[in-house]
Amino acid sequence: MRFSSALQAAALLGLTSGRSVPGNHVVHEKRAVPRSSLHKRVSPDVVLPVRVGLKQNARALEQAEDWLMEVSHPGSSMYGKHWSPDEIVEAFKPTDEAIETVAAWLEKSGISKERITHSDNKVWLAFDATTEEVESLLHTEYFHDDQDRALVAAHEYHLPSHVSEHVDYITPGVKGTLMELRRRDKRALNAESTRKSRRRQQHMKPLPELPKSWSSSDLSTCDQVITPQCLQALYGFKAPSPNAKVSKNNSLGIFEEGDYYAQQDFDKFFAQYFPSVPKGTHPILDSIDGGKAPVPVADAGGESNLDFELAYPIIYPQTTTLYQTDDTFYATSNSSTTGGIFNTFFDAIDGSYCTYSAFGETGNDPKLDPKYPDPNAGGYKGKLMCGVYKPTNVITISYGVQESDLPAYYQQRQCNEFLKLGLQGVSIFVASGDTGVGGYPGETQSDFYGCLRDDDVFSPTQPNSCPWLTNVGATKVYPGKTVHDPESAVFDPSPSFNFSSGGGFSNIFPVPKYQQGAVSSYFKNYNPPYPYYTDGKYENSTGIYNRNGRGIPDVAANGDNIAVWVGGEQGTSGGTSASSPIFASLVNRIVEERIKVGKGPLGFINPTLYTNPGVLNDITNGTNPGCGTLGFNATKGWDPVTGLGTPNYPKMLDLFLSLP
Structure with a gap:
């Protein structure tokens, strides 16, 4: 039987939303439009390599530019006092509250402490779990595209509200993971990907x-x-x-x-x-x-x-x-x-x-x-x-x-x-x-x-x-x-x-x-003769360059x-x-x-x-x-x-x- 793409999308949404979600949970990520290629359920005993990306220290992200300027600006008393790799990790790591909150939730949900790895840079928690375990943990359902090396993803997943505020995202989740659909104790492997990098042009x-x-x-x-x-x-x-x-x-x-x-x-x-x-x-x-x-x-x-x-x-x-x-x-x-x-x-x-x-x-x-x-x-x-x-x-x-x-x-x-x-x-x-x-x-x-x-x-x-x-x-x-x-x-x-x-x-x-002073002077003294936009969004603009860009x-x-x-x-x-x-x-x-x-x-x-x-x-x-x-x-x-x-x-x- 063939489904239209619209009916298939509706069916997929129905499968995802059919799982009961506790009242204290929120949707952490949701795909705007379900991918019709993800049409086959992942077997419950397939092992998923789960990564929980923790949100970085918000203070660090806000202050990062200032920290760089401290060691880079010639007028700074901190000029040239560069950081060590360990200091970088310490400054940007998630807060202790984030780490403890997410780890406690995982352990309470049946992912034992011994199964969880905390990365050296402190920003993620990783563990292997069966699809059945992860679907129960995230109140979701996983699908794949039925390829030899399958794309595995959910259309949405849920987290307790007190956990959600500390999590950047979870994979596999809305963002799919390419993997072999191995079962039981075999570790899933990410699939190969190809890319094409480009050299700047040479003119021999x-x-x-x-x-x-x-x-x-x-x-x-x-x-x-x-x-x-x-x-x-x-x-x-x-x-x-x-x-x-x-x-x-x-x-x-x-x-x-x-x-x-x-x-x-x-x-x-x-x-x-x-x-x-x-x-x-x-x-x-x-x-x-x-x-x-x-x-x-x-x-x-x-x-x-x-x-x-x-x-x-x-x-x-x-x-x-x-x-x-x-x-x-x-x-x-x-x-x-x-x-x-x-x-x-x-x-x-x-x-x-x-x-x-x-x-x-x-x-x-x-x-x-x-x-x-x-x-x-x-x-x-x-x-x-x-x-x-x-x-x-x-x-x-x-x-x-x-x-x-x-x-x-x-x-x-x-x-x-x-x-x-x-x-x-x-x-x-x-x-x-x-x-x-x-x-x-x-x-x-x-x-x-x-x-x-x-x-x-x-x-x-x-x-x-x-x-x-x-x-x-x-x-x-x-x-x-x-x-x-x-x-x-x-x-x-x-x-x-x-x-x-x-x-x-x-x-x-x-x-x-x-760079603000230099760019401002350029526009003041040599204003280009082109229409522009100011938010980086050119699609619905008549401008042809971003006036506020780096x-x-x-x-x-x-x-x-x-x-x-x-x-x-x-x-x-x-x-x-x-x-x-x-x-x-x-x-x-x-x-x-x-x-x-x-x-x-x-x-x-x-x-x-x-x-x-x-x-x-x-x-x-x-x-x-x-x-x-x-x-x-x-x-x-x-x-x-x-x-x-x-x-x-x-x-x-x-x-x-x-x-x-």
């Missing part, structure tokens, strides 16, 4: 024709090829002595996924452009969940090679650390058009993140993130790596997606992690994106510009909209200009793709306090015509993928100088830069086109194209050395 081009007498130290051709010597001239620094003594605890961290470096390319690049870096120099590999590197030269990746070939000439003999994330199946899978990113990386550098509950999610997302051990052919068969690596003082990331690609809760949970890393003294730099105010164009005329709504609303990038990291936009030396002239915002048009510096305003996160980027650096070796060939590349490692490398050098005089890492640097914008070279020329517009203008002061500007290394060094 042949090396231009140059005079036979040309060398990498020739500054007259920096408008055609950006060499390490061009960067030194642009930003006022010299290469460190290759024999300098450096700290063993100040390696530059570089995130990579699905893209791999080739040692042969490194050796050719060093020999041609920076011989003081010895042949065979390579990063320290922190392999995460099966990530492997290097690869044969034929498989070399443009992103990885670009990042390291930029970093080494700036920081050597300081080392680099490669966070190569995820096994080949997950890192390179194209089986879905969108997916998660960064969660397994956070897991590896912060063990508490593996089980951290926030914004309705505990641990990794069962649909968006990889599942380890990976059951796929050639997959990583070890357990998910949690807290196995210490984060470096500075980390650069040249990967991301659009803000609209991921659920808000997913991004908010990650943003809290960026904040916690900043509290611990970690400086994180992220490429702002390469599509100006838009996204990557789609395959149909309806999304020609890669923008939102009717292809006309500006599309912010992710994780860039999080306020607790430093976004890096791109500049270039325009044709006919020299390294002694001011740079301009990058714009590199082509028939298939227009590369311009990613920038704009978040639809999820508001303007942070440290501004992107914060700073900028050169991102076009960068000299590289990739796949055994020399050429030029670009993207904000180049800009982020440049800026991060210079900050890593500053941290090294602070260590030499007995000071510590910098952590979150935005408050210092926004308070002291004079340590940057203000960029006042160029735009970042997208969505059928010219985008925003680079202007005097902060702007959503190049931020506060490019690094002036001597001024930045003096400023940060003067701080505690």
Whole structure:
């Protein structure tokens, strides 16, 4: 017999509501529209892996920004007094009342104390229980979609009112869990998920024709090829002595996924452009969940090679650390058009993140993130790596997606992690994106510009909209200009793709306090000629950007015509993928100088830069086109194209050395 979807939904609601619910219980979560695919009852003896996510300390969530500003703002007496991981856990853990109340309810309901695990980060309680037990506990009924690896969920569930106020959410609950429907004493396993992370765009081009007498130290051709010597001239620094003594605890961290470096390319690049870096120099590999590197030269990746070939000439003999994330199946899978990113990386550098509950999610997302051990052919068969690596003082990331690609809760949970890393003294730099105010164009005329709504609303990038990291936009030396002239915002048009510096305003996160003055001045002095909205909700608006969103980027650096070796060939590349490692490398050098005089890492640097914008070279020329517009203008002061500007290394060094 076939049911219409409406009748089936009604039937499902009837099944759920048929269970008697005590009067002192409330609906904790309820699906607005029952999922018709969840049509088969879960057998009573199937074992469910239950997690009760406890609400974090409300005071901590309210004060988190203030705590970060205390250790990050140059005017604070607490500047540089970063927190330890244990202090982070202690500050953000749920209240004792929450823990005791929920645990007492579980024990009273028949889940013995011996069965309950309390996570190290204190934010969740976990136990295994049969479906029959959990249905009785939550006064609900569980359904699945009858697949080999089934999605198990309830349409609603209930908690005692005095317990509900302390619980974020429970899984499996309204949010389904992918699992094998094993019974009795066998533990259920989350199913695999696939994702597609995206590197910021690289633009590999042949090396231009140059005079036979040309060398990498020739500054007259920096408008055609950006060499390490061009960067030194642009930003006022010299290469460190290759024999300098450096700290063993100040390696530059570089995130990579699905893209791999080739040692042969490194050796050719060093020999041609920076011989003081010895042949065979390579990063320290922190392999995460099966990530492997290097690869044969034929498989070399443009992103990885670009990042390291930029970093080494700036920081050597300081080392680099490669966070190569995820096994080949997950890192390179194209089986879905969108997916998660960064969660397994956070897991590896912060063990508490593996089980951290926030914004309705505990641990990794069962649909968006990889599942380890990976059951796929050639997959990583070890357990998910949690807290196995210490984060470096500075980390650069040249990967991301659009803000609209991921659920808000997913991004908010990650943003809290960026904040916690900043509290611990970690400086994180992220490429702002390469599509100006838009996204990557789609395959149909309806999304020609890669923008939102009717292809006309500006599309912010992710994780860039999080306020607790430093976004890096791109500049270039325009044709006919020299390294002694001011740079301009990058714009590199082509028939298939227009590369311009990613920038704009978040639809999820508001303007942070440290940025409010700069954003307000921008609107006052250079009001963009576009209609806007003010609440992040563009669907029913005529506006095309969020006037009250976090501004992107914060700073900028050169991102076009960068000299590289990739796949055994020399050429030029670009993207904000180049800009982020440049800026991060210079900050890593500053941290090294602070260590030499007995000071510590910098952590979150935005408050210092926004308070002291004079340590940057203000960029006042160029735009970042997208969505059928010219985008925003680079202007005097902060702007959503190049931020506060490019690094002036001597001024930045003096400023940060003067701080505690």
